[in-house]
Amino acid sequence: xxxxxxxxxxxxxxxxxxxxxxxxxxxxxxxxxxxxxxxxxxxxxxxxxxxxxxxxxxxxxxxxxxxxxxxxxxxxxxxxxxxxxxxxxxxxxxxxxxxxxxxxxxxxxxxxxxxxxxxxxxxxxxxxxxxxxxxxxxxxxxxxxxxxxxxxxxxxxxxxxxxxxxxxxxxxxxxxxxxxxxxxxxxxxxxxxxxxxxxxxxxxxxxxxxxxxxxxxxxxxxxxxxxxxxxxxxxxxxxxxxxxxxxxxxxxxxxxxxxxxxxxxxxxxxxxxxxxxxxxxxxxxxxxxxxxxxxxxxxxxxxxxxxxxxxxxxxxxxxxxxxxxxxxxxxxxxxxxxxxxxxxxxxxxxxxxxxxxxxxxxxxxxxxxxxxxxxxxxxxxxxxxxxxxxxxxxxxxxxxxxxxxxxxxxxxxxxxxxxxxxxxxxxxxxxxxxxxxxxxxxxxxxxxxxxxxxxxxxxxxxxxxxxxxxxxxxxxxxxxxxxxxxxxxxxxxxxxxxxxxxxxxxx
Numbered sequence: 371x372x373x374x375x376x377x378x379x380x381x382x383x384x385x386x387x388x389x390x391x392x393x394x395x396x397x398x399x400x401x402x403x404x405x406x407x408x409x410x411x412x413x414x415x416x417x418x419x420x421x422x423x424x425x426x427x428x429x430x431x432x433x434x435x436x437x438x439x440x441x442x443x444x445x446x447x448x449x450x451x452x453x454x455x456x457x458x459x460x461x462x463x464x465x466x467x468x469x470x471x472x473x474x475x476x477x478x479x480x481x482x483x484x485x486x487x488x489x490x491x492x493x494x495x496x497x498x499x500x501x502x503x504x505x506x507x508x509x510x511x512x513x514x515x516x517x518x519x520x521x522x523x524x525x526x527x528x529x530x531x532x533x534x535x536x537x538x539x540x541x542x543x544x545x546x547x548x549x550x551x552x553x554x555x556x557x558x559x560x561x562x563x564x565x566x567x568x569x570x571x572x573x574x575x576x577x578x579x580x581x582x583x584x585x586x587x588x589x590x591x592x593x594x595x596x597x598x599x600x601x602x603x604x605x606x607x608x609x610x611x612x613x614x615x616x617x618x619x620x621x622x623x624x625x626x627x628x629x630x631x632x633x634x635x636x637x638x639x640x641x642x643x644x645x646x647x648x649x650x651x652x653x654x655x656x657x658x659x660x661x662x663x664x665x666x667x668x669x670x671x672x673x674x675x676x677x678x679x680x681x682x683x684x685x686x687x688x689x690x691x692x693x694x695x696x697x698x699x700x701x702x703x704x705x706x707x708x709x710x711x712x713x714x715x716x717x718x719x720x721x722x723x724x725x726x727x728x729x730x731x732x733x734x735x736x737x738x739x740x741x742x743x744x745x746x747x748x749x750x751x752x753x754x755x756x757x758x759x760x761x762x763x764x765x766x767x768x769x770x771x772x773x774x775x776x777x778x779x780x781x782x783x784x785x786x787x788x789x790x791x792x793x794x795x796x797x798x799x800x801x802x803x804x805x806x807x808x809x810x811x812x813x814x815x816x817x818x819x820x821x822x823x824x825x826x827x828x829x830x831x832x833x834x835x836x837x838x839x840x841x842x843x844x845x846x847x848x849x850x851x852x853x854x855x856x857x858x859x860x861x862x863x864x865x866x867x868x869x870x871x872x873x874x875x876x877x
Contacts, residue, residue: 371442372532375461376521377452377505378469379498380488381479384446387469387513387521391444394525398444401433401451408432413448417486430454437461450487452504461508465531467521468509473498475515509539512745514752516544527551530563539741543748545755547667548685552748554660554741558692559585565651565688571619573610573637574628575601578655581698586626586653586690591617595636599780602632602671604680610640624649624687630656630703631663631785635678638669642684649687655695657707657734658786661714661743662764664689666751672780676837677772683756691744696734704734705816706786711735712812713766713793714743716805719855722746727808731815757840762859765840766849767793770872773834778826783819790818795871799863800850822875831872 374391376384385400392398402413409416409428416425433451437460445464451457471479473495480488488494510531513524524542531540538555551565559582564570569590574583575597583592593613595601614625627637627650634652641650654664670681696704708729715726722742729735747764754761771792774783783791790813797806813820822831838846847860848868 372464373437373440373442374444374467374525374528375437375464376444376446376467376469377461377508378449379471379476379501379505380449380485380494381476382449382469382471383521384469386518387467388444388446390519390522390525393522394529396444397442398446399436400446401429401436401448402446404436405429405432405448412484414484414486422486426450426453430456433457434460437464440464450501452501452508458504458508465510465528466508467511467513467528468505469513469521470515472515511540511542513542514544514748516542516549520544520549523549524551527553527563527565534558534561534563537737539737541741541745541748543665543689543752545666545685545748545752547683547755550686550688552665552689552691552744554691554693554744555737556692556694558690559653559695560692562587563690565690566624566649569619569623570626570651571614571617571623572626572628573633573640575630575633578629578633582628582653582655582692582695585692586628589626590623591619593617595633597632599632599672599775599785602636602780604671604673607636607640607643607671610636611644614640614644619644619648621645621648624651626651626653628653628655629659630654631659634659634664635669635681636671638667638684638686639671639681642669642682647684650684652686652689654689654691656699657696657704657740658710659707660691660693660696660740661707662710662747664691665744665747666761667755668757672776674776674779676776676834676839677780679839689744691740693734693737693740699734701732701817702784704732705818706784706790708816709767709786709790709793709813709818711739711743712809713764713789714746716793716809716851716854717763717766717857718742718746719853723854727812731817760859762840762847763849763857765859766851766857767796769835769838769840769846769848770795770831772838773831774822774826776834776837777830782823782826787819791820791822791875794820795875796849797851798871798874799848799867800852800858802852805851805853821877824876826876828869828872828876832869835868835872 434456535557541552572592625641652664667685673679715723771789774788
């Protein structure tokens, strides 16, 4: 039986997590205490007496043997235990939980303590940077920082991982408004796990419902909408709520939003407003929803004047992303979803950007890439849930993209297709011409539009840009990106340049 194994940097809360597991009835072992008993001295003294190399060799023996023999229970590793190849190999059969922490918070917790490798904030930052790739690669579950008791709150979802299909990963997302589990993996809908108790009422579209409605467990009622952006209206939200009322939904029940971004936005908005608010579980079945829109709690509907003009923040109670559903997407829908993955890679830079560039046109991404995109989105939301600063970077390409959708009545372009054109505009405004060429090549390889159709009027697009819902008294701020991983939100751009950029899309 696999054990639950907590890994993470110094000060991340592994001892507290182990205590929560012990309170839940799991037999627990803390490696630092085990090592001190084995060596007959405190860890700091062992480092000074033996040297780090000898200490690590002995640690690899003790921890490797422990993990190889473990049969259930919970184990908290030392911060550097994962440096051992033997330990990393032994972790493969266990549920590995990475407790995230920033270098600044880690130093704040451990400054002045007896830690042999924590003599300065700079040393802590460098050491964490060195170990981050190992933590990321080993983790089956990632627990974002969320204050005292987070491990106890996440533990039921962590323990559920053992019953999920192989390769499923968990993110315990957290921001100012709350916390929720995110499960990502192939076949996740076929498992018995569900994040909430109580009756569920399914909101889905007529294309998705017949395919996957039977996989979300027993539902007390189902409301279907027509596929596509035309369903995101106040009138449709009212119809859905009236059907839920007729089906007997109460404040003790919850909504399961099964479908793509439209269903997620509409279902979340309905959940927020129905009887002044009920929970929603997001079950995204499209690429755009799995890598972006299912997370962070933005919900809403469109007005003729602009996209998402009516909405609310309503964090999900959980997200269940089954990447097998991506294999039933039409090629055009998969390609449109790739644009949100492309946007996320551009914003994140580094390894995620490299992986996105390697995506095979026409092929769904693997679950690890979907998980990485979801994690990036949730980390941005954690820093700025209400869109007052950093979260605005997620609108890269969306200012012109949303304007194109509004100017064409939400009928001409899929969301991702319009955002792809918006990315080209944003990169031109960023003077990132080489990067723009690379993105244009990627759009071409996926069969996505790189120019507006001839009858789309530039004036209509510019008028919609001017009505962008994030405009301020100073004007419309754009997200610019001089290079991957370096977004600059809220930049005011000369209107002549905006016009020239949109005109270029019509050339």
